[in-house]
Every structure is written in C-alpha cells, then in structure tokens.
Amino acid sequence: LARTPILAEALDAFESDLQIHVANRCKDSIFVHAGVVAWQGRAIVFPGLSGSGKTSLVAALLERGATYYSDEYAVVDRYGRVHPYARPLNIKLAKGGFRRKYQPELFGKQPIPIGLVVITRYQENGRWQPRTVTGGRAVLALINNTVSIRRQPRAALSTLCRAIAGVRAVESVRGEASQIAPLILTEME
Amino acid sequence: MIRRNNDYKKLGGAMLPVARKEGLHIEPMAGELMVYDIARHKAHCLSPAAGCVWRNCNGQKTAKDLSDELQKHGIGANEEMVWMILHRLSKLNLLERKVTLPENAILSTRRELMKRVGAVGGMFLLMTATIAAPTPAQARSGGGGSYKPPVPPRPPRLPRLPVKRGG
Numbered sequence: 001l002a003r004t005p006i007l008a009e010a011l012d013a014f015e016s017d018l019q020i021h022v023a024n025r026c027k028d029s030i031f032v033h034a035g036v037v038a039w040q041g042r043a044i045v046f047p048g049l050s051g052s053g054k055t056s057l058v059a060a061l062l063e064r065g066a067t068y069y070s071d072e073y074a075v076v077d078r079y080g081r082v083h084p085y086a087r088p089l090n091i092k093l094a095k096g097g098f099r100r101k102y103q104p105e106l107f108g109k110q111p112i113p114i115g116l117v118v119i120t121r122y123q124e125n126g127r128w129q130p131r132t133v134t135g136g137r138a139v140l141a142l143i144n145n146t147v148s149i150r151r152q153p154r155a156a157l158s159t160l161c162r163a164i165a166g167v168r169a170v171e172s173v174r175g176e177a178s179q180i181a182p183l184i185l186t187e188m189e
Numbered sequence: 190m191i192r193r194n195n196d197y198k199k200l201g202g203a204m205l206p207v208a209r210k211e212g213l214h215i216e217p218m219a220g221e222l223m224v225y226d227i228a229r230h231k232a233h234c235l236s237p238a239a240g241c242v243w244r245n246c247n248g249q250k251t252a253k254d255l256s257d258e259l260q261k262h263g264i265g266a267n268e269e270m271v272w273m274i275l276h277r278l279s280k281l282n283l284l285e286r287k288v289t290l291p292e293n294a295i296l297s298t299r300r301e302l303m304k305r306v307g308a309v310g311g312m313f314l315l316m317t318a319t320i321a322a323p324t325p326a327q328a329r330s331g332g333g334g335s336y337k338p339p340v341p342p343r344p345p346r347l348p349r350l351p352v353k354r355g356g
Contacts, residue, residue, distance in 0.1 A: 020325050020326070023325070024325045134218075134219070134220075134221055134234075135218045135219045135221065136218045136219075136221035136222075136223055136234035136235075136236075136318070137234060137318060139218060139223055139234065140223075140232055140234050140318055140320050143232045143320060143322060144320050144322075144323060145323070146322075146323075147325045148325070149230075149232075149322040149323065150230050150322050150323075150324060150325075151325075153214055153225045153227055153230075153322070154214045154225075157214055157216050157223060157225050157232070158216060161216040161217075161218050161223060164218070165218070165219065166219070
C-alpha cells in the first residue's frame with residue numbers, strides 16, 4: 001500500500017485503502033465519491049474526485065449552518081436516501097498535509113433524500129453560473145464517481161436513478177467556496 | 190439535390206437497425222434512457238429522441254418509420270436526424286450491426302441541420318452522453334474523470350459525390 005518511514009502516512013494509506021475496499025464491497029449501499037451536507041432535511045450532493053474542492057465547499061456550507069454528512073462519500077441506500085459517513089473533515093493546509101477537524105455535534109444522524117446535485121469543480125477566478133442539467137446527466141456525473149460501478153453496475157445504476165428521480169441538478173465551475181456557499185443554499189429554496 | 194433511393198428496405202438488413210439487448214442494463218430516467226454496457230463498462234445517457242429511436246430499432250423499421258415514431262412522441266425530427274441518431278447509436282455499440290448510411294442519408298450542411306434541430310426543440314433532444322465507468326482506484330484518485338459536458342452529434346462524413354466539370 002505504501003512505503004514510508006512515517007507511521008502517520010502509512011496509517012493514512014491503510015485507512016484510504018480500507019475505505020475503498022468497504023466502498024467497493026458493500027452490498028447494501030452505493031458509495032459515491034462526493035461531498036454531502038444536509039439543508040432543510042434534504043441532501044446537497046456534489047460529486048467530485050480528490051482535488052476537486054469538495055472539502056472546502058463542505059466546510060463553507062457548514063459555516064452557513066448546513067449539517068455535515070461527509071466530505072468523502074455519499075452513501076446511498078437502495079431507497080435512494082443518503083446516509084452520513086461521519087469521518088472528520090480533512091482540511092488541506094497551504095503548507096502541505098491535512099488538519100483533521102472533529103466536530104461530532106455537526107454530524108448528521110438520519111438518512112435523508114437528495115434535494116440537489118451540484119456538479120462543480122474549483123477554477124481560479126471561476127464564475128458561478130449554474131445551469132440546470134437533466135437527471136440523466138446528473139446520474140452520469142454520479143456514476144463517474146461511484147466506487148463499485150464496475151463490480152455491481154445493475155444495483156448502482158438502479159439505486160442512483162431512484163435517488164435522482166425528480167431531483168434538481170446544476171452544473172458550473174466555481175471560484176472560492178465561501179462565496180458560492182450561500183448561492184448553493186439558495187438553489188435549494 | 191435529389192434523393193436517389195428512398196426505399197431503404199430494398200437496400201438490405203443494414204438499413205433496418207436492430208437494438209442490441211444483450212449485456213446491457215437499462216433504466217428509464219424521466220424521459221431519458223440510462224444504458225450501462227456491462228462488457229465495455231460504459232454508461233450512456235440517451236436523450237428522449239435517441240432513446241425512442243433505439244427502443245424502436247426492431248429490425249422492421251426504416252429511418253422513415255423511426256421518424257414517424259418520433260413524431261408520435263411529439264418530437265418533430267426528420268429522417269436526416271434519425272440517421273444522425275442511428276449513426277451515433279452505432280458508434281456506441283448499441284446496435285446489433287453497424288449502420289450503413291445510404292449516400293443520400295444526410296444532405297444538409299451542418300448549419301442547415303442546426304437550424305432544423307433548433308426548430309424541433311434544441312440539440313438536447315438528439316444528444317447522447319457517455320462515460321467510461323471508473324475503476325475503484327480511479328474513483329479514489331481522480332484518474333476516472335471522463336465525464337464531460339455532452340456534445341451534439343456530428344453529421345457523419347459521407348463520400349463526396351463526383352463533380353461534373355463543364356465541357
């Protein structure tokens with residue numbers, strides 16, 4: 001998994017691999033690489049791979065009063081509801097490395113339906129100009145970040161279609177997370 | 190220009206497309222059709238028009254019949270647009286056999302086609318989008334990332350007709 005003299009790095013690699021293993025083998029739920037917060041009882045899901053700025057967006061939304069579900073995986077059950085994946089926020093530091101922020105009081109506790117899918121990535125000076133995309137496009141964006149899609153394509157596709165049915169999805173590049181967080185919340189109203 | 194042969198049935202089976210059913214998982218999604226190719230690990234999102242054409246590819250219907258089906262569903266696409274969709278479906282390996290386009294299948298220029306497509310409700314009606322499904326490692330590291338905003342189908346290239354020189 002990793003070759004390093006630093007124990008913390010080795011443990012991080014082990015943890016990451018363990019998470020992928022669980023995400024790939026889980027039979028009851030589909031794990032989508034995404035940031036998730038809850039707002040007014042519904043989940044805002046922004047699928048994205050490492051480096052797309054999920055964590056900073058989650059942190060900005062939490063500052064606006066959203067409830068924390070995950071900065072790593074949207075765990076979607078067979079009914080299309082999202083479960084909390086309560087791991088501490090891993091905030092990247094400018095000098096390198098991570099700072100782990102434990103705020104258990106912010107963690108969501110109940111599975112909730114999806115209310116909004118935001119397909120976005122950070123771009124320097126990126127301008128937030130959301131355009132509504134179809135449910136099919138939203139499902140494709142989720143599939144693109146689904147860990148077990150090759151292992152269980154039928155279950156994953158059925159679950160994601162069920163979860164996205166009737167849900168609004170928007171797509172845009174974005175600039176700083178703190179600036180667009182309130183705009184994302186208004187999309188839910 | 191004049192269409193030289195509109196009776197595609199006489200041209201053989203290649204003109205009567207058959208939708209592939211084996212090795213696919215299909216989910217309807219609010220008018221669109223999600224298709225997962227289990228062998229190739231590709232996910233497709235077929236627009237309402239592309240989905241309608243694909244579902245009606247039963248080896249019995251010509252492009253004209255398929256355009257009539259679209260009309261029944263309120264999509265005013267003509268035969269040319271049906272050929273564009275068939276060409277795209279064929280490229281995505283969603284048809285049993287490759288579609289052979291008749292020489293005169295697409296006569297309009299790209300600009301003319303765009304105008305007509307706009308008139309029937311926009312390119313989104315004809316579009317398909319496809320991604321390659323990521324492996325678990327790609328889903329973690331960012332190596333997947335093949336999702337791109339969908340692009341409109343391009344009219345297929347057809348052989349140039351001989352130009353008569355004056356003399």
